Amino acid sequence: MIFMGDRATLLETGRFVQRRVHRPDSVVNAAFDVATVNSENSENSETTEATGTAETAGCAATVENTETGNAAGTESTGGPAAAERSGAHGTPERLEDTGSREGLDGPGTGKGPEATGTRTGFEGAGTCGAGHVSRDPVDQDPAETPGSDEHEARHRRAADAGDTTSMSTLGALLLRRGDLDGAEPYLRAATADGDRAAANNLGVLLHQRGYTDEAADWWRVAAVAGSAAAAHALGRYYRERGDEPGAEYWLRQSAEQGHALGAYALADLLEHRSDEGAERWLRAAAEQGHREAAYRLARMLDPDPDPDDDPYDRFGRQGPRHATSVRPGATGAFAVRKGGGPAGHTAGRAGEAEQWYRQAAARGHRRAALRLGALLEQRGEPKEAGRWYLISAKAGEPRAACALGFLLRDAGDVESAAVWWLRAAQDGDGNAANALGALHAARGEQQTAERWYRAAMTAGDVNGAYNLGLLCAAQDRTAQAEQWYRRAAYAGHREAANALAVLLLQAGDATGAEPWFSKAAEAGSVDAAFNLGILYSGRGEDRTALVWYERAAAAGHTEAALQVGMALLHRGEELEAERHLRCAAGGGSAEAAFRLAGVLDSRRPPGPPALGEPMPVKTECEEWYERAAEQGHRRAQVRVGMLAAARGDVDSAAHWYREAAEAGSRNGAFNLGLLLAREGSEREAALWWTRAANDGHGRAALRLALLAARRGELTEGQRWCARAVALGPAEVAERAARLREALHQELTA
Numbered sequence: 001m002i003f004m005g006d007r008a009t010l011l012e013t014g015r016f017v018q019r020r021v022h023r024p025d026s027v028v029n030a031a032f033d034v035a036t037v038n039s040e041n042s043e044n045s046e047t048t049e050a051t052g053t054a055e056t057a058g059c060a061a062t063v064e065n066t067e068t069g070n071a072a073g074t075e076s077t078g079g080p081a082a083a084e085r086s087g088a089h090g091t092p093e094r095l096e097d098t099g100s101r102e103g104l105d106g107p108g109t110g111k112g113p114e115a116t117g118t119r120t121g122f123e124g125a126g127t128c129g130a131g132h133v134s135r136d137p138v139d140q141d142p143a144e145t146p147g148s149d150e151h152e153a154r155h156r157r158a159a160d161a162g163d164t165t166s167m168s169t170l171g172a173l174l175l176r177r178g179d180l181d182g183a184e185p186y187l188r189a190a191t192a193d194g195d196r197a198a199a200n201n202l203g204v205l206l207h208q209r210g211y212t213d214e215a216a217d218w219w220r221v222a223a224v225a226g227s228a229a230a231a232h233a234l235g236r237y238y239r240e241r242g243d244e245p246g247a248e249y250w251l252r253q254s255a256e257q258g259h260a261l262g263a264y265a266l267a268d269l270l271e272h273r274s275d276e277g278a279e280r281w282l283r284a285a286a287e288q289g290h291r292e293a294a295y296r297l298a299r300m301l302d303p304d305p306d307p308d309d310d311p312y313d314r315f316g317r318q319g320p321r322h323a324t325s326v327r328p329g330a331t332g333a334f335a336v337r338k339g340g341g342p343a344g345h346t347a348g349r350a351g352e353a354e355q356w357y358r359q360a361a362a363r364g365h366r367r368a369a370l371r372l373g374a375l376l377e378q379r380g381e382p383k384e385a386g387r388w389y390l391i392s393a394k395a396g397e398p399r400a401a402c403a404l405g406f407l408l409r410d411a412g413d414v415e416s417a418a419v420w421w422l423r424a425a426q427d428g429d430g431n432a433a434n435a436l437g438a439l440h441a442a443r444g445e446q447q448t449a450e451r452w453y454r455a456a457m458t459a460g461d462v463n464g465a466y467n468l469g470l471l472c473a474a475q476d477r478t479a480q481a482e483q484w485y486r487r488a489a490y491a492g493h494r495e496a497a498n499a500l501a502v503l504l505l506q507a508g509d510a511t512g513a514e515p516w517f518s519k520a521a522e523a524g525s526v527d528a529a530f531n532l533g534i535l536y537s538g539r540g541e542d543r544t545a546l547v548w549y550e551r552a553a554a555a556g557h558t559e560a561a562l563q564v565g566m567a568l569l570h571r572g573e574e575l576e577a578e579r580h581l582r583c584a585a586g587g588g589s590a591e592a593a594f595r596l597a598g599v600l601d602s603r604r605p606p607g608p609p610a611l612g613e614p615m616p617v618k619t620e621c622e623e624w625y626e627r628a629a630e631q632g633h634r635r636a637q638v639r640v641g642m643l644a645a646a647r648g649d650v651d652s653a654a655h656w657y658r659e660a661a662e663a664g665s666r667n668g669a670f671n672l673g674l675l676l677a678r679e680g681s682e683r684e685a686a687l688w689w690t691r692a693a694n695d696g697h698g699r700a701a702l703r704l705a706l707l708a709a710r711r712g713e714l715t716e717g718q719r720w721c722a723r724a725v726a727l728g729p730a731e732v733a734e735r736a737a738r739l740r741e742a743l744h745q746e747l748t749a
Helices: 034-038 149-160 164-177 180-192 196-209 212-224 228-240 244-256 260-272 278-287 291-301 341-362 366-378 382-394 398-410 414-426 430-442 446-458 463-474 478-490 494-506 510-522 526-538 542-554 558-571 574-586 590-601 620-630 634-646 650-662 666-678 682-694 698-711 714-727 730-748
Strands: none
Touching: 149 164, 164 180, 164 196, 180 196, 196 212, 196 228, 212 228, 212 244, 228 244, 228 260, 244 260, 260 278, 260 291, 278 291, 278 341, 291 341, 291 366, 341 366, 341 382, 366 382, 366 398, 382 398, 382 414, 398 414, 398 430, 414 430, 414 446, 430 446, 430 463, 446 463, 463 478, 463 494, 478 494, 478 510, 494 510, 494 526, 510 526, 526 542, 526 558, 542 558, 542 574, 558 574, 558 590, 574 590, 574 620, 590 620, 590 634, 620 634, 634 650, 634 666, 650 666, 650 682, 666 682, 666 698, 682 698, 682 714, 698 714, 698 730, 714 730
16 A cells, blocks of 8 residues: 555644543633632532441431321421431431421421531431421411420420320420420320331431331331331331331332332432332432432433543543633533434433533532533633532532633633642542642643642552653653553553553553553554554555554544555545545644645636636636645645636736745746746846745756846856756656757857
């Protein structure tokens, strides 16, 4: 195979990796109020997550009501924002309160530990702080507000007098306060009288004391009597002991009664078993305001969720992220697709996923806020994305701080970006550490850059080792660069494997380089696939080289597409070659644009237009020639000049001939001389012909000989004739020889 273009050269990724999630369509609109970013909004700063999930291994206690005319002990499970609290032995329970439900916060209030950072005391549904109702009933005496001293005293008097409801209520109040010794006798007495809420709360108390089996017995009593909270706690108890059938039975009992935490726990169990019913119960919990359920439901609906909650590729498998580059393209989860049910269904689920992300984020879920920010940025709404990144970052999510830094950098505020990267890096985000390293490397602060790259490695980000390799290579510390490349390559970093192979090949170790090129290419490195093509081509294995060029070209590699196009042209497969050349030319290859123009030019009818026909306008081939010419391709510049001259556009022709000639094209210099001579500027024409002749252009030498003969400079003419004979081609050499003989006869006459 003979490739007719410029010789391909090895490609090494030589920019520092600085990973990123999404790229907006334009960074022009990315600027948003920096004051907003830097403001310390107390409301946002309080929306921290206490735990990773709403259902923890701890004890979730909630109050169940029986006071409001419910002698039978009917409970209120509370809203989904009901507080949860870590117990001593890992089983979540819910306290059942015998106090009034009037004035309790609903599902959308954002109270409880799902929206707050601390979880002290037993908080009931809609409660705030250590057991106090967050809103007073409208027509209730303040002295009788649940949790007030008068309220407690009234129930204590009634409880001491034997009132079951008051014993249950007082026991719940004392338990919420942490007075286990004081609460136990009242709860036991109320339970003995058949109060269901007291049975559940007695289970909570016993669990706090460490008597989990006895607690489960009382939860079973309450659950059989219809307590959703007790059924939830009992289901959790069974699941922790590995009894999944028992856990599913009781969690389903709780969920079917509308208990948000029961629905969430059931969904978690079903999802663990890959049961399709998980979505239904996640939705049920989310619709009641359970923020973790909303987040997990969103991830289930999301067509392109971030793996492991991580929006970044730890091993460069999405290609390198550069310190000076923009971010990678969007994943297209919200792209408008046409003409298909499945695509429309996917888009619909994506939109629903965003709504659930939004609900979870609004309730303080920091990972939901991070994902929502990424989706909005992907859609080209950087200002709104920045707001959610800010909320998530202030809640302690380092990835959001890092993403906010990239957003600010794209808006031109590098200093503010560095502040957020520093915050994220100090919290262990390797991506942010790499970003800081690249920032300092760009400033020439090599030692500081190296420190941050090492910090990225410590955080588990293999890009840190790759960046250290690049840093050492830029300082000609080849041995150290190889060491770091090798470390990153062994960890699976494909671009590091490619860089290591390039380093080995440059050192003459082609045998050692080939397996690393192969490893990187198989992992998806487009540059490595192209480099393998060069390696095999250099060995004369053109067929194998073409396979790797085609693979790289299919992934969008411009130079590989050019090589494939030229190989196909050599085979005579013009139509297929044109397709690859168009891809390469569209990717910015000047050589590909020139080759494509040549293919199109060959299809034009030969010769000038017939007499009387108008001069043709610019054709597609001329447009491609011009594109290549504008990129400095000298042969294209000459060709554009020739086409312009054929149209009679002398000024344009002279411009392109001059561009080519000044860049060193002898054909450009010769054609410019012809144009100037026709315009009567023979002196300037002679200058360009001289330049062309000195560069080996035979026709230019012949023109100079004729010009000298016309001026009577016979000796000079003979000299240029001899030069033209030596340079050729044959036709020129023959004419130059005849002219030289004539000049010789004239001189000797």
